[in-house]
Amino acid sequence: MSRTKVGAGKPTIRDVAKVAGVSQGTASRVINQLPVKPVLKARVDDAIAKLGYTPNALAQSMRLRSTRTIGILIRDFSVPGFASFVKMAQSILSDAGYVLMLAGSEDRPEREREILNAFIGRVDGLILSTGSASNSLLENAGTNLSLPMIMLDREPSEHQDAIQIAHREGVHRALTYLFELGHRRVALITGDSNVRPARERILGYREAHVEHGIEIDKALIRTRNFSKEYAFTETSALLASKDRPTAIIVGGVAMLQGALRAIKTCNLRIPEDISLIGGTDPELAELVEPAVTVIQVDYHAIGAEAAQLMLDRLDNRIDPSPRIIKFDSTLIIRQSCSAPPTTRSEPDATEAVRGSTEPFEHPT
Missing domain, CATH: 3.40.50.2300 (Response regulator)
Known part of the structure; x- marks a missing residue:
């Protein structure tokens, strides 16, 4: 098989991303078997084959190391609906062997960034209810962190799942x-x-x-x-x-x-x-x-759905394409x-x- 050469030495993930025409974050998600659109996955897989790229085994094992912890960012713990959401999510995740790392942002974007930085390396997945519509760190987190992410009632990026309310x-x-x-x-x-x-x-x-x-x-x-x-x-x-x-x-x-x-x-x-x-x-x-x-x-039902979706992502039980699940209001x-x-x-x-x-x- 002929191999494409991008630079001197062993091909890197940056080379894979360049040949595939995708971001380095997307290439990383494919290599780590995380959700990516099928068309992008095919391009990255093709680039890997052309370059003869093999990931660093030690680095990959560190990235894939499970903490059995899920991070949940909530705007305000005093809101009854959010408390019900967390209680149900915790029940399902706990039964599956995961513990929750909870944090409240108090609707402060700078606090959201601090929490997200604190979560890095400590959690296997993130469920986020942000207080802001635009937060560059949150918007790019799905790509940069290579973690399953579920946005609660916010617009997701191309790599994030979302649960939205009508x-x-x-x-x-x-x-x-x-x-x-x-x-x-x-x-x-x-x-x-x-x-x-x-x-x-x-x-x-x-x-x-x-x-x-x-x-x-x-x-x-x-x-x-x-x-x-x-x-x-x-x-x-x-x-x-x-x-x-x-x-x-x-x-x-x-x-x-x-x-x-x-x-x-x-x-x-x-x-x-x-x-x-x-x-x-x-x-x-x-x-x-x-x-x-x-x-x-029904925040109780939303908490259950978010927890189950996260487990499905962690166990690779569903198609990698991002999902948007909508809950009705009565x-x-x-x-x-x-x-x-x-x-x-x-x-x-x-x-x-x-x-x-x-x-x-x-x-x-």
């Missing part, structure tokens, strides 16, 4: 329900529109308005972050506005508490004065009075929504807020 459809269902009740001014409070969950919710919001022939008031869309503090600030501002909404959807797993506190601060009643829909189904939604209608997401109707009020006997919300002991400031 936020778009969930908000569309919620708005359709509110429109059928007679609402025409519905506010949406959610996170940074550059991040997939918020972006999908906004798309669902816009599609529902177009479908029902209702004009969109951009002032009713509030997007910055997913914190309960932000939900409080924006709910307060909306309720104090001259032409306030008759219903609010809070689209984020930790935002319901902030919206409820703002409504209470404004001395308004649910649903007589304002209808409310939460973006997930925490225990809080069922315990408050009245119980809150929610767009429910509208759970409770008592927090009714037809919009035609008259208001209570004090104006602006005056209520001014008299509150919990002042708010609308962010610029």
Whole structure:
């Protein structure tokens, strides 16, 4: 068999990548038998044969050494949905002989980078719920680390699997329900529109308005972050506005508490004065009075799916092509929504807020 020569001496992985026309990371993934698109794998295999390349046995054994550990990066451990996700994932991975290395980023990109660097060499796979849409280290991690990676509700790179939630459809269902009740001014409070969950919710919001022939008031869309503090600030501002909404959807797993506190601060009643829909189904939604209608997401099932997908990757039981698995969201109707009020006997919300002991400031 004739062999192609790229440089002097024994061919390297860099030579393989050059001949195959792929990145060095992709060549490394093929050599280490990790998921790569079939067309790219064929090109790398062909380049290996042409060059007569053989990997360094010691280096390869070190790269392939199993730690029996899976790293999980979570935005915020205090969020009930994430806790349920981790609990289920841990149960399945533990039964398979793996332990979890958990870390929380607190929605800080620099913290995410620190955590990912700490994971390197210590884990066999990564499950990531990042707080940012763009993080160069995370975007390239699937190639550079040569590890199975599952992105939770984020857009994956070409080498990463992803589990995504149908936020778009969930908000569309919620708005359709509110429109059928007679609402025409519905506010949406959610996170940074550059991040997939918020972006999908906004798309669902816009599609529902177009479908029902209702004009969109951009002032009713509030997007910055997913914190309960932000939900409080924006709910307060909306309720104090001259032409306030008759219903609010809070689209984020930790935002319901902030919206409820703002409504209470404004001395308004649910649903007589304002209808409310939460973006997930925490225990809080069922315990408050009245119980809150929610767009429910099954984080328990998502945790199980993520753990099983990771095990399938580690054991090479599935096709190497990256997978995107989508979970539906369900509208759970409770008592927090009714037809919009035609008259208001209570004090104006602006005056209520001014008299509150919990002042708010609308962010610029």
